[in-house]
Amino acid sequence: MGLLVQGQWQDQWYDTEVSKGEFVRQASAFRNWITVSGDAGPTGEGGFKAEKGRYHLYVSLACPWAHRTLIFRVLKGLEDYIGVTVVDPLMGEHGWVFQQEAAADENTYGYQYLHQLYSRVDPAITSRVTVPLLWDKQQQTIVSNESSEIIRMFNSAFNHLTGNTVDYYPEAQRAEIDAWNDAIYPAVNNGVYRAGFATTQQAYEQAYTQLFAMLDKLEQHLATHRYLVGAVISEADWRIFTTLVRFDAVYFGHFKTNQQRIADYPNLSAYVRDLYQQPGVAATVDMQHIKQHYYRSHGTINPTGIVPLGQEHDFMQPHDRALLSKRSSE
Ligand SMILES: N[C@@H](CCC(=O)N[C@@H](CS)C(=O)NCC(=O)O)C(=O)O
Structure with missing residues (x-):
């Protein structure tokens, strides 16, 4: 580094x-x-x-x-x-x-x-x-x-x-997408790093508290919305997905964001599986590469470089969220 x-x-x-x-x-x-x-x-x-x-x-x-x-x-x-x-x-x-x-x-x-x-x-x-x-x-x-x-x-x-015109940042939803991004970036995407790279107890606790407050809020929102801005996937979903998919395997232990796992949130965990199962996405996730990188590259956090074995993460389990699509668009 x-x-x-x-x-x-x-x-x-x-x-x-x-x-x-x-x-x-x-x-x-x-x-x-x-x-x-x-x-x-x-x-x-x-x-x-x-x-x-x-x-x-x-x-x-x-x-x-x-x-x-x-x-x-x-x-x-x-x-x-x-x-x-x-x-x-x-x-x-x-x-x-x-x-x-x-x-x-x-x-x-x-x-x-x-x-x-x-x-x-x-x-x-x-x-x-x-x-x-x-x-x-x-x-x-x-x-x-x-x-x-x-x-x-x-x-x-x-x-x-x-010829691919699928739009993950449609004009009509921009304000809503921007609002999610603005809330999620500091608390979650960068929040896990703020917890993991903190060098004082206070800085760590502040990041940790903000992170889990935001995850609780998302858990609630996702109980009635299939995706962040409703029935269709937007940029805001993909931006949070890459943090959530690494959470249990890496951030929970390595960055000490251990109030609970994503697996312990019923809606958030099903939401991650839903996104993971979208065509082409699973092939972009390499959990071995992810774990090797974090646990072996941050000598200040994990000096031995030992990579924990942990559990297999099966993101292919059913997510049962399709019904929400209808409800979120009503
Ligand atoms: N704001 C940048 C952040 C990119 C970033 O920090 N990438 C990390 C890897 S996850 C990196 O390359 N870090 C090396 C460093 O900070 O020296 C973005 O979203 O593209």
Whole structure:
């Protein structure tokens, strides 16, 4: 784990001293958008027109933020349009490392480490080196390293090429989706990290309390709604899914978010199974990769690197939520 400082890699853990033991996630540095015309999107520069085979994703299968982009790539039928390189599950002193098999992959440019792609773009860069990373092969530069924006691009920028017009961020539901995202990001998506990476009791307890208050609220909401904004799946569901699917296997133990498991919430657990069982999604979940990464990469939290055996998680059990679709649309 580390970061680039003026183009040089420095191996260091998150500095929580400056924030009273709290883990504060830094804003992503690259915020350009792929668009239909190539004109600039809501942030960043223009010049990134949607084209088949031009863009490439670098992901870890362990990372919940990267996982969102993999799910949208599948749901939007973008497999033939956007390539993927998966990094090694372990994130050690050099940060994310390309797997041996990726050495032959032209998209790794002969590099060993993901940080080399960042410094290829700017040899004097100061930045964290994170996944997901969306790369433009034509200009050999980074489009974006912000998952919430990458999924929005995938949701709409390639529709005219793929013919897939399924919309996970429909105009009419945007305010509701945004409201869920704004509540879920700090308490749940980033909340598990705020609990796990806290270095004071107080910071941990605060994150823990907010997290379970939000999970209780979601449990209640999902008793009468099949999905967060009603009868159809939206972006808000996929954003929380990648955190929930890792929860019992990793966060509960490793990040000490152990008031209860997702399996102990009847509605939330059935909801996770419902999402997991959507076509193409199960293949994006690699529980071994996920467990190996967390338990073996965070030496400050789990110095022995032992990966707990735990239970098998069978997300293919029936979810019995189809009836709610009707009720939530009434
Ligand atoms: N805001 C970013 C966060 C991405 C992120 O933090 N990814 C983690 C892996 S789960 C990472 O690469 N961490 C390395 C680091 O922080 O140095 C997003 O949503 O894309």
